[in-house]
């Protein structure tokens with residue numbers, strides 16, 4: 001790329017050195033977690049009990065299964081949608097169109113899996129295939145990201161992501177050079193963000209529950225809670241699918257290894273860690289404690305959904321009766337910022353709700369091990385970093401109005417603490 005074409009956007013994630021470390025560390029962490037969950041001591045820190053050989057990781061049959069899964073999700077994506085939504089305006093003033101049929105894909109997948117299981121599909125065998133499945137998915141994500149990068153090299157400058165065209169090949173491969181890579185109307189980033197990984201996570205959880213029921217006669221209360229909570233989270237994401245169109249992943253980040261690996265491999269294989277842990281380390285859970293955990297989950301969900309819906313309603317129609325009475329700050333762009341309601345409590349109330357829910361997902365696993373709390377730790381780091389990135393973008397977008405908002409609402413995620 002000539003220097004004229006390279007973007008001047010500041011480098012993120014520690015620049016080329018930082019992303020090289022992440023390229024290696026992310027898959028290594030995922031495999032460490034998969035191995036630790038099935039090992040006796042289930043240690044989050046410290047070396048794994050053993051290192052699997054290639055014969056344990058590589059299976060052409062599992063690769064075929066992965067492609068069948070991806071093919072099924074592509075087919076469901078291409079089915080007629082109840083609605084086609086428009087994305088935000090792009091640099092060239094055009095808007096892309098996106099099918100809103102993610103929830104339909106979840107329901108149809110559940111129906112197909114249900115039919116398969118009643119016809120003898122051994123879903124309980126999936127937990128035994130997680131290692132080769134994660135290996136096949138990592139390999140697929142890597143090759144897919146290489147193809148995306150090669151495609152992006154031929155893309156016009158107007159199609160590039162603001163942050164992923166620094167001119168450094170490794171950095172751009174990791175962050176993603178092209179903003180919205182598509183084949184015809186098929187949008188790779190939008191498809192990957194919400195379908196194969198997120199729905200795959202629910203299926204892996206269900207398989208772990210079925211395997212537990214096979215081993216111990218019935219699924220444990222802890223396993224049922226983890227399955228129910230995470231199904232609610234995925235169902236909610238797909239029900240409100242349209243709101244993903246305004247996230248930084250869609251409007252700002254390119255589609256490279258970070259999101260391809262994150263969406264396809266990281267989400268299903270690490271977000272299912274609590275259920276994996278419970279299969280190999282059953283935890284007693286009494287009814288009073290279960291009720292308390294449900295209460296924590298309900299508070300988290302109430303804040304998460306309340307905050308996200310309030311912002312989405314306000315962005316779509318500021319005169320909607322449910323948000324019309326809220327106090328706002330005008331900005332030079334013509335848009336307004338909410339300064340009362342959920343968004344007057346902290347600057348990221350939705351992150352607070354999400355973190356409370358993350359705590360509720362780990363609590364059914366007891367407090368004897370740190371491993372099931374990995375998601376909470378990782379997610380706190382992800383959201384603190386994401387909040388800082390969003391803050392920079394909002395400051396660029398809204399200038400003085402954003403500074404005024406920060407003065408009026410001084411805390412970022414946790415009132416009076418952070």
Ligand SMILES: NC(=O)C1=CN([C@@H]2O[C@H](COP(=O)(O)OP(=O)(O)OC[C@H]3O[C@@H](n4cnc5c(N)ncnc54)[C@H](OP(=O)(O)O)[C@@H]3O)[C@@H](O)[C@H]2O)C=CC1
Pocket residue numbers: 246247248249304308311315335336337338339343347348350351354386390393394
């Ligand atoms: N489980 C997981 O791994 C992850 C989950 N998430 C969840 O996904 C959801 C979306 O998160 P994310 O995309 O990071 O960010 P948000 O949904 O919080 O969106 C941030 C944007 O909201 C707008 N905004 C900020 N403050 C205000 C205000 N006061 N009034 C009106 N608009 C405001 C700004 O955009 P603009 O003004 O342009 O509208 C800002 O860029 C969250 O609930 C998060 O918890 C996110 C990442 C990972």
Ligand SMILES: CC(C)CCC[C@@H](C)[C@H]1CC=C2C3=C(CC[C@@]21C)[C@@]1(C)CC[C@H](O)C[C@@H]1CC3
Pocket residue numbers: 026193194233236237244247249258259262263266267
């Ligand atoms: C492992 C890497 C360092 C980072 C990978 C990040 C991705 C796993 C996440 C980036 C943004 C995400 C969002 C969601 C899932 C995780 C990823 C893909 C949601 C779909 C989760 C459900 C919420 O309701 C919406 C989220 C949007 C962002």
